[in-house]
Amino acid sequence: MSTDLPGLPAASIEKWLQATLPDLLDGGPWHAELISGGLSNITYRLHLPHATVILRRPPLGQVLPSAHDMKREYRIQTALAGTGVPVPRTLALCTDPDVLGCPFYVMAEVPGQVMRTADDTAGLTPETRSALAAGLVRTLADLHGVDPSSAGLADFGRPQGYCARQIVRWGEQWQRSHTRELPDMGVLLNRLSDHVPTHSEASIVHGDYRLDNTIVDMTESPRIAGVLDWELSTLGDPLADLGMTLTYWHDHGDTDRELIPVAVGVTTQRGFPTSPEVAEEYAALTGRDLSLLPFYLAFSSMKLAVIFEGVHARYLRGQTVSEGYEGAGAAVPILVAKALRELRALARA
Incomplete structure (x- = not known):
C-alpha cells in the first residue's frame, strides 16, 4: 500500500480501486506521487501493478462555489475523446464523499512531457x-x-x-x-x-x-x-x-x-x-x-x-x-x- 499524501489517504483509495478498477490493482503493491496542487485541482500519479494512472481532486480546504467541478471535467474529457481533440482517456468518476470527502476521477496517463519551466x-x-x-x-x-x-x-x-x-x-x-x-x-x-x-x-x-x-x-x-x-x-x-x-x-x-x-x-x-x-x-x-x-x-x-x-x-x-x-x-x-x-x-x- 502507498503512504498517505496530502488529500489522498492510501487506505481509502486502495479500497475504491479494488472495487472500481480491480484489473489495474489486482492486490499488488502500489504507490502514489504528487504531480501538482497549487493553482488548480490536485493531481497525483498512481503507480499500480498493471498501469500508471492519474487522479484529480479539488484543492484542500474550502473551495469557491461552482469551482473545481470534477463531474464537469470528467464529462467534457469523455465527450471530446472521439472528436480529434487530444484528451486523456477517462477511466472512472467517484462522487461518494466517504472515499476522499470530495468528488474525484481517474484517467489514463498520456506519454509525453509537460513544458512547465x-x-x-x-x-x-x-x-x-x-x-x-x-x-x-x-x-x-x-x-x-x-x-x-x-x-x-x-x-x-x-x-x-x-x-x-x-x-x-x-x-x-x-x-x-x-x-x-x-x-x-x-x-x-x-x-x-x-x-x-x-x-x-x-x-x-x-x-x-x-x-x-x-x-x-x-x-x-x-x-x-x-x-x-x-x-x-x-x-x-x-x-x-x-x-x-x-x-x-x-x-x-x-x-x-x-x-x-x-x-x-x-x-x-x-x-x-x-x-x-x-x-x-x-x-x-x-x-x-x-x-x-x-x-x-x-x-x-x-x-x-x-x-x-x-x-x-x-x-x-x-x-x-x-x-x-x-x-x-x-x-x-x-x-x-x-x-x-x-x-x-x-x-x-
Whole structure:
C-alpha cells in the first residue's frame, strides 16, 4: 500500500480501486506521487501493478462555489475523446464523499512531457519551438471548431451572454476569496462590464488554455498529445480562450510576466512566436475578427488575478500542497494593472 499524501489517504483509495478498477490493482503493491496542487485541482500519479494512472481532486480546504467541478471535467474529457481533440482517456468518476470527502476521477496517463519551466524548452531547437507553438494554436482552433451538439455537450453551458455573466461570477469569487483591499479590482470589473462585446461567437472553451496545460509528444516532430485541466471548461466565447493563452504567453523582455508564477520563461527563447504572432496564427486558422482582442486580454487578466488571489488565500491558510505559489499574491495587482492598460488601449482604438 502507498503512504498517505496530502488529500489522498492510501487506505481509502486502495479500497475504491479494488472495487472500481480491480484489473489495474489486482492486490499488488502500489504507490502514489504528487504531480501538482497549487493553482488548480490536485493531481497525483498512481503507480499500480498493471498501469500508471492519474487522479484529480479539488484543492484542500474550502473551495469557491461552482469551482473545481470534477463531474464537469470528467464529462467534457469523455465527450471530446472521439472528436480529434487530444484528451486523456477517462477511466472512472467517484462522487461518494466517504472515499476522499470530495468528488474525484481517474484517467489514463498520456506519454509525453509537460513544458512547465524554461529549462524544459531551453534544449529545443528554434524550429522545434516554432512547431510546438503552431501545434498549440492549431489544437485550440480545433477545439473551437468542435460542434457541441455533435459531442453531446449542447447543454454544457450558456454561450449567450457568456462574458457578461463571467464578469459577475468572477467578481463574486473575488468578494469571497480576497485577502486584502484592492480598489482597482472594482474599477476593472466596472470597466469590463462597460466594454462587453455586443456580438460574439460560441464554442466549447477550455478556460485555462496554455502550453503547460498540455502534454507534448516529442518522439518525432512535437505534437500536442493531450490537453489537461478542463475544470473551467464550458460553452462560451472562443476569444476568451485565446485571451487567456496570450495572457500566459511570456514574450522576451516582458518583466511583468516574470512575476506571474506559472510557466515563467517557457516561451521566451528564440523560435517561439511573440504573443501578437500567436494571435495572428489563430486568426488565420479560424477567420475570427480580433479587433476587440484588448477586451479579451483584460478579461483574462482579471480572471487570472482572481484565481491567484484564491491561491494566495489557500497559501496563507497552509492549504497549498506544492511549492512555487508563495508569489501568487504579488501577481494580483500586476494583473489588474495590466488589464486596465488593455482597456485604455481599447478605448483609444
